[in-house]
Amino acid sequence: FNFRPNMAVSRSIFPVLLLCFPLCMAQFRSVRDMIYMNITAQAPCVRLMNATHQIGCTSAVNGNVGVLHYCKEQADITWLIQSGKNSPYMPLMEPALFTYDNIQALKASGKISGIVVAYSNRTNPQPPSAGFSPVHTCPNDGYGAYKDDPEYAHCKNTTWNPLGSGLSYLDYDFPMSLLLNQSDIDYLIKCFQKFNLYNDTDDQQYPLCALQMKDRMDGAKDSITCIRRSNLAINLNPFVYCDSLGDKNVWGTLRPLNKSAPLDERKALVMASAKIDTWSLFHNVGGVGANDATGFIALLAAAEALGKLDQAEKNDMKDLMFVFFQGESFDYIGSSRMVYDMKRGEFPEKLKDNADWQPSLVNTTNIQYYLEVSQVGLLGQSGRLWAHSDPVSQKASSVRDSVNAIFAAFENVTGSSNVNISRPPSFQPLPPASLQRFLRDDPQVAGMVLSDHRAAYNNDFYQSRFDLPTEIGMDYPPTLKPDELFDYTTKQGESLTKVATVIARTLYLLASNKSPADASKIEANSSTINHLLYCFLQQANCPLFAEVLTRKSSSALRSIRGPLPRYVSVPSTSANQITQIVQNLLAYYIGERIPSLNTSTECKTPKYDHINTYIFMNGRAVVNPDNTTSYASFCIRAPVQYSSAVSPAFLSNELLNSNEYSTWTESRWTVINTKIFLVSSEAEQTVTLSVGVVVFLVSLLLVYFINAKSDVLFTVAESTL
Numbered sequence: 001f002n003f004r005p006n007m008a009v010s011r012s013i014f015p016v017l018l019l020c021f022p023l024c025m026a027q028f029r030s031v032r033d034m035i036y037m038n039i040t041a042q043a044p045c046v047r048l049m050n051a052t053h054q055i056g057c058t059s060a061v062n063g064n065v066g067v068l069h070y071c072k073e074q075a076d077i078t079w080l081i082q083s084g085k086n087s088p089y090m091p092l093m094e095p096a097l098f099t100y101d102n103i104q105a106l107k108a109s110g111k112i113s114g115i116v117v118a119y120s121n122r123t124n125p126q127p128p129s130a131g132f133s134p135v136h137t138c139p140n141d142g143y144g145a146y147k148d149d150p151e152y153a154h155c156k157n158t159t160w161n162p163l164g165s166g167l168s169y170l171d172y173d174f175p176m177s178l179l180l181n182q183s184d185i186d187y188l189i190k191c192f193q194k195f196n197l198y199n200d201t202d203d204q205q206y207p208l209c210a211l212q213m214k215d216r217m218d219g220a221k222d223s224i225t226c227i228r229r230s231n232l233a234i235n236l237n238p239f240v241y242c243d244s245l246g247d248k249n250v251w252g253t254l255r256p257l258n259k260s261a262p263l264d265e266r267k268a269l270v271m272a273s274a275k276i277d278t279w280s281l282f283h284n285v286g287g288v289g290a291n292d293a294t295g296f297i298a299l300l301a302a303a304e305a306l307g308k309l310d311q312a313e314k315n316d317m318k319d320l321m322f323v324f325f326q327g328e329s330f331d332y333i334g335s336s337r338m339v340y341d342m343k344r345g346e347f348p349e350k351l352k353d354n355a356d357w358q359p360s361l362v363n364t365t366n367i368q369y370y371l372e373v374s375q376v377g378l379l380g381q382s383g384r385l386w387a388h389s390d391p392v393s394q395k396a397s398s399v400r401d402s403v404n405a406i407f408a409a410f411e412n413v414t415g416s417s418n419v420n421i422s423r424p425p426s427f428q429p430l431p432p433a434s435l436q437r438f439l440r441d442d443p444q445v446a447g448m449v450l451s452d453h454r455a456a457y458n459n460d461f462y463q464s465r466f467d468l469p470t471e472i473g474m475d476y477p478p479t480l481k482p483d484e485l486f487d488y489t490t491k492q493g494e495s496l497t498k499v500a501t502v503i504a505r506t507l508y509l510l511a512s513n514k515s516p517a518d519a520s521k522i523e524a525n526s527s528t529i530n531h532l533l534y535c536f537l538q539q540a541n542c543p544l545f546a547e548v549l550t551r552k553s554s555s556a557l558r559s560i561r562g563p564l565p566r567y568v569s570v571p572s573t574s575a576n577q578i579t580q581i582v583q584n585l586l587a588y589y590i591g592e593r594i595p596s597l598n599t600s601t602e603c604k605t606p607k608y609d610h611i612n613t614y615i616f617m618n619g620r621a622v623v624n625p626d627n628t629t630s631y632a633s634f635c636i637r638a639p640v641q642y643s644s645a646v647s648p649a650f651l652s653n654e655l656l657n658s659n660e661y662s663t664w665t666e667s668r669w670t671v672i673n674t675k676i677f678l679v680s681s682e683a684e685q686t687v688t689l690s691v692g693v694v695v696f697l698v699s700l701l702l703v704y705f706i707n708a709k710s711d712v713l714f715t716v717a718e719s720t721l
Contacts (some may be wrong), residue, residue: 022348022525024286032703034211037187037672039182042116043282045172047217049242050331051224051656051663055168056217058667059114059175063214065677066090066113070192071097078200081109088113090211091533092179092188095119095126095466100134100165107172114213115176116674117282118185119465127471131460134167134281139463143331143662144436145390152392152429160431162456168281168463175215177674178212178465210679218242219667224656226665227579242572242665246646247326249334250276250583251348252590254306254320256611256639259351264290265318267368270511271322271447272503273335273434274299274373275328276582277568280465281312287563290469290537291452291459295378296324297532298496300585301524302504307590309522317511318368322590324582325434326645327568329463331662334645335434339364341643348641349610358610359639365436369406369510370447372435373503377472378458379495380678384420385502390473393439402446413505419498424454450503469537474705476538486534486542489642493530498522521550532585540564548584550600551631553577554618570666571646583640587615603635612637628708 012071025668066088069076077097080089089112093102098117106112138155146152163562191209219226219242226242263269274296278289303322327333341347342363351358381384387407410421430436433449452458461467473491480488505519512518535542540563546554564578575583595616597603603616619632649661656663680688706713 001186005710017272026302030070036675036677039177039179039181039184039676041184042672042674043119043178043180043285044215044672045176045178045281046215046283046669047219047667049219049221049223049226049665049667051222051659053222054171054220055666057172057174057176057215058216058217059213061216062681063212063216064090064113064174065210065679068188068192068196068209068211068676069094070189070196073097074102077102077106077349080111081105083198084111086208087111090116090213091149092118092192096128099128100131100167103167107174111661112174114174114211116188116211116213117176117178119178119180127461128465128466131163132466133161133165133460133462133463135161135164135279135463136166136169137161137164139164139329139432140331140436143336144432145392145439146436147440149392156430157454159427160455160457161462163460164462165261168279175213176282177194177213177215177672188676193202195678202530207678207680210677212675212677214674215669215672217669218459219665221326223663223665226667227650227656237403240668242667244646244650245327245330245568245664245666246337246571246644246650247277247335247568248325248575248579248583248642248647249326249338250579250586250640251643252303252322252586252640254309254317254590255311255314257319257348257362258611259358259360260356262360263362263366265363265365267366268318269362269366270318270369270371270507271323271367272299272302272321272371272373272507273323273325275325275334275434276566276578277326277329278467278566279329279463279568282465284565284569285465285565286540286565287469288465288467289463289566290467290472290474291375291377292463292474293536293566294492294496294499295373295375295581297529297536298376298500298503298524299324299373300532300582300589301497301500301528302507303586304501304528304589305504305522305524305627306508313512316333317508320507320511321362322363322586324586326579327647327662328434330568330664331493331647333435333568333647333662333664335437336661337646339437339643340648343441348643355608356573357381357608359641364442364445367438367445367447369402370435370445371406371503371507371510372433372449373450374431374433374451375457375459376450376452376499377492378452379499380473380491384422385499386451386454387421387423388428388430388433388437388451389447390435391427392429393445394426394683395441396444399446403448406446406448406506409506409509410502412509413502413519415503416516416520417498417505419502421502422454428455429596436554447648466500469533474533474537482539483543485538486544487527487530488534489526489530490533493526493533496533497524497526497529500529535563537563544585545581546618548588548617550616551633553580569643575642579642581615583642584615584617587613587636587638587640588617591615591640593637594635594637597635597639598633600633611639613640 020163047056047058069080069089069091071091071093087166135160195209229452230240276296278292280288325334347362348359389403414421435447438445476485501524504522508522510517531544535544540560541557600616603614605614615636622630647662649656649663
């Protein structure tokens with residue numbers, strides 16, 4: 001018989017191959033890991049769009065690659081532009097060199113494919129001595145009260161942010177990223193010094209240290225185009241290219257509003273507001289906008305001081321509403337939506353005949369006094385605060401009288417609080433503020449904006465990554481422990497306590513018929529200010545936030561190092577983290593505890609109650625005798641709610657094209673990463689490719705020859721039985 005090859009032998013190869021496959025893959029991964037090193041922490045520049053154009057950064061689909069060039073001094077940038085021969089480069093820039101002029105010069109050179117900026121030490125971020133503000137000189141221009149005013153439009157009368165370069169509003173066709181981990185920065189510098197050092201006479205020698213940045217943005221052109229593309233029904237799984245910016249506003253009243261006692265057209269409401277959000281060129285950097293934060297921190301502390309009044313006294317007062325706006329950095333998103341809803345009879349919500357527990361409708365016509373707290377953290381520079389008002393609306397005597405009444409209340413309380421408040425010249429317009437959005441729709445709203453600047457901002461780092469706690473006097477001794485930092489009183493803490501006291505007493509006088517002597521009993525709590533400053537601007541994982549959040553939310557804070565970002569972001573099913581904290585704090589300060597509701601399942605807002613919000617708070621940690629930790633949890637009921645902070649522009653195509661409301665959107669993206677590797681010269685890469693092609697062709701010929709001669713090369717011995 002002829003003997004045939006044993007098929008069992010060939011089948012036995014398959015298990016071996018299956019075993020080899022994961023080993024081969026592991027080897028592949030190890031080779032890849034030897035070639036590339038990933039950057040561990042970064043804040044990218046992302047693409048934003050409005051109705052007319054796009055701003056921000058993006059990379060190519062497969063990422064951008066460039067030779068690393070460390071820019072420690074201005075001469076390093078000059079060398080790259082004038083002498084660098086190995087373009088494209090990716091400069092690693094020290095913070096002080098990241099300026100409008102340098103970025104424009106690098107962009108114009110055509111020699112760069114991306115930029116990374118060193119930024120790891122928030123306590124010593126190297127702020128430029130001349131100041132740095134990457135936004136416009138006239139923030140929110142075109143969306144406030146003076147859009148069409150021949151005298152005040154486009155900040156003709158007053159340039160509020162003279163250091164504004166507009167860097168954040170430019171369009172870049174390359175990626176940029178802020179490096180947040182010092183070990184990454186040190187590794188890049190070490191790699192540059194080992195492989196990429198240069199001099200004026202010799203070229204850099206290969207191999208060179210290089211970066212690959214992948215930061216591809218899906219959205220492009222403008223918001224209108226991006227939304228239209230997202231709405232195209234071309235397949236069963238439509239792709240969304242961008243999302244509108246927006247979140248939730250937080251509002252609450254000192255006593256509940258009820259539709260059983262409607263406000264109607266009465267001017268019987270005192271409104272106090274501040275904005276929560278801020279913005280910087282690099283996405284979601286926490287702790288920036290420190291001076292911006294002083295406004296809502298002071299208002300929260302004032303709300304706590306007024307919340308301690310007994311209920312009988314609250315009932316004798318006018319309705320007092322606290323509002324914390326989101327998205328104000330992007331053409332007044334939060335305030336424009338609130339005004340829009342008010343004018344349509346939908347704020348806080350549409351009234352329903354079958355619902356008894358609903359808050360009364362609020363309209364702009366109900367606002368008797370409006371007080372906004374803006375940047376108040378640099379009180380020490382001028383020694384006083386400034387109460388701004390609108391010269392246009394005050395041409396009406398009724399508005400002028402009400403504005404004068406607000407300032408009179410300020411004057412009546414400042415003497416006992418050691419804070420001086422003055423008024424700018426009567427011809428000076430309002431600074432950028434939410435009040436402008438109210439006046440745009442209703443010039444009869446009488447209001448003032450409290451700030452630390454008379455004209456141009458005292459803040460030299462407005463809406464930049466340098467607007468940090470150290471710039472507003474939040475200096476902590478380096479020897480303090482975390483629990484000591486939480487309670488420590490900084491210079492800013494002392495100053496802001498006085499400001500919060502003035503705000504609380506002023507609101508008390510405006511909402512009641514009491515005398516300045518009666519108001520003097522109201523005092524902002526210095527410990528509350530210390531805690532708010534520390535938690536919002538230094539460390540989100542703090543006792544105050546842990547106390548007012550739910551158990552689950554407070555546990556999530558433990559993984560956070562540093563403060564939470566205050567970028568408005570895009571809408572989701574729930575409010576973003578910083579907004580939730582503001583809501584819970586406001587409820588904590590002006591609400592009441594319900595002892596009968598002892599568990600999270602019991603502490604739920606009843607479906608019939610549209611006036612109050614019930615929040616089960618984690619409470620303070622208590623160390624038991626056996627060293628275990630328990631929590632003194634409690635249920636809070638408060639007339640505190642969310643309202644939409646999504647621009648009305650996204651409610652219809654007509655509004656989207658009207659140029660009346662904010663149209664900012666954020667592009668979606670899939671992957672953002674940066675890798676470090678060594679790159680060889682083009683000649684070496686060509687040789688490597690050529691050798692690879694030759695080996696491949698020889699292999700094909702060899703396989704063909706072996707296959708063709710297999711009957712000769714592979715013979716099978718015959719066997720007979």
